[in-house]
Structures are given as C-alpha cells and as structure tokens.
Amino acid sequence: ASPADPMVRISLRLIPYSSSQWLVVVRDVTKLMRLEQVRRDFVANVSHELRTPLTVVHGYLDMIEPGEHPELATMVEEMRRQSQRMTQLVEDLLTLSRLEAQESLPEEPLAMAPMLVTLRREAEALSQGRHTVRVQDTAGCDLTGSTKELHSAFSNLVSNAIRYTPTGGSVLIRFEPVAGGGVRLAVQDTGYGIPEQHLPRITERFYRVSTSRSRESGGTGLGLSIVKHVLSLHQARLELESEVGRGSTFACVFGPARVRMRGPAGNPGAD
Ligand code: ADP
Secondary structure (H helix, E strand, O other), X not given: OOXXXXXXXXXXXXXXXXXXXXXXXXXXXXXXXXXXXXXXXXXXXXXXXXXXXHHHHHHHHHHOOOOOOHHHHHHHHHHHHHHHHHHHHHHHHHHHHHHHHOOOOOOEEEOXXXXXXXXXXXXXXXXXXXXXXXXXXXXXXXXXXOHHHHHHHHHHHHHHHHHOOOOXXXXXXXXXXXXXXXEEEEEEEOOOOOOHHHHHHOOOOOOOOOXXXXXXXXOOOOHHHHHHHHHHHOOOEEEEEEEOOOEEEEEEEEOHHHEEEOOOOOOOOOO
C-alpha cells in the first residue's frame, strides 16, 4: 500500500486439493488494480481531449465548398467519413470508461413494446431495404434497468446483425421467456457467422474476426465490449450461438429480478 492510498487489495482463490482439503491462494493485487485504474483514466482522458479538436475539424469540413473541383468534393467527403468514424470511436471509448467506473445503474421501469419498435426502426434504417427485419414479443413482461444503457446494448446487437448479414438475409429480434422466470432479448441473423475459435474472445475490446470486413462495415470494434459491460451491470449475461455461413444469435439473458409486470395497454410499463 502507498501512503496516498493505504488500502490493500487482495484476491482469494479456493482450489480443491483433495476430497477433504482446499488450497487457499492469497494474492496482493494492489499494484495490478492501481495500474488498471491508471489505464482507465488514461483512456478516458485521451478520449475526452480528442473531442474538441474533432468538433473543430467537423465544423470546418462542413464549411468547405468544393465549387468547380469535383476531386475536392471526393476528398472532403472521405475526410468527413473518416472524422465521423473517429468521433464514433471516441464516443464508444468514453461510454466504456463511464461503464467501467460505475458499480450500479439506475433501476428504471423499461417498457419493452416501444423499445422493440425503436429497435426495428433502427434495423430498417441501417438496412435500407436490404434485409427482412422481424420482431417477435412472447415475453409478456417488461424489464427494470437503465433504459439508456440497455437501449445502447440492444442497438449494438441489432446493428451488428445488419452489418454482418449480406443483402437478402434476415434479422429477427425476439423478446421471450426463459426457464426459471427470466427473460431474454435475442437478435438472430442469417449472416456470415463466427468461426468457433473466435467466440471466447469476441467481446474483448477491438477484437475482430475479419478486420477488413469489420472496418468496411463501419464499426469501432467496441460494440460487444459495451454490451458485455451493460449486461454485467444488470446481472445479465450474453449468450452466443453461431455457425459460419448460416448466421448468429446474440441473446441478453436477464434473471427474474429484472422482470417487471407489463403495464396496461396504451401505457406500457406503468404500474
Ligand atoms: P465491430 O465494430 O467490429 O462490429 P463489435 O465489438 O460489435 O465490433 O464486434 C466484434 C466482432 O465480432 C466484429 O468485428 C465481427 O467480426 C464479429 N461480429 C459481431 N457481431 C456479429 C454478427 N452478428 N455476425 C457475425 N460477426 C459478428
């Protein structure tokens, strides 16, 4: 421990040793946790500092009038696209830093009927008619949690389903009950699928199956990390099934404690 922060952090691990004995492994993780905090602060600060210059670049790019120079128009368009990508990256990094710093989120009633309508609209806007988008709601209940963060998690899954499904494919958003009184929001696509060896690492920051395809699809590489953090703050988990060439299903699984009776029709989510 240091004089500035006298707290010592330890990690305890119980390992079975024999039929009647356990090994207790005690590790001092004070330094490790402090380093982790330094990394988090660094990422948050850099991201924050990048916001203002990016806003300035955007502003000036919008003011450029290519006039009679078509090649200038192409260049400006590309610069706009790239600076928008950078802005999205910075926003996603800030979202992750914010989520990492939080221990809990507000417990709000979350009406699922309007949420599903919004998700469907978002999918259709992104697809621009290239996919069939369907929604099924058989859960008959709502959720409690942070509306903003859960919307961002669900949105990320829907956006991935569209971006990693070729034209002509379909995306199905299902809100359904699970055994034991819980509920799940599943996003199923008929897209490229993910090879099995990538599955264990798929929610790591910047981990991508095919870098070129992911870049082309316009993502930041942080979407699934955000999903994982949001779910963990709701004591929920991410389930994933995927088959190459057939498609993937990403499901957010919530326990009974997150389930809420659905309000009367016309006032979804109300008590
Ligand atoms: P990205 O911005 O690259 O999409 P994500 O964290 O959202 O970042 O996803 C990580 C990687 O997981 C993607 O680059 C892609 O390779 C893979 N992936 C995510 N969702 C799907 C999906 N529905 N179908 C196929 N691959 C997917």
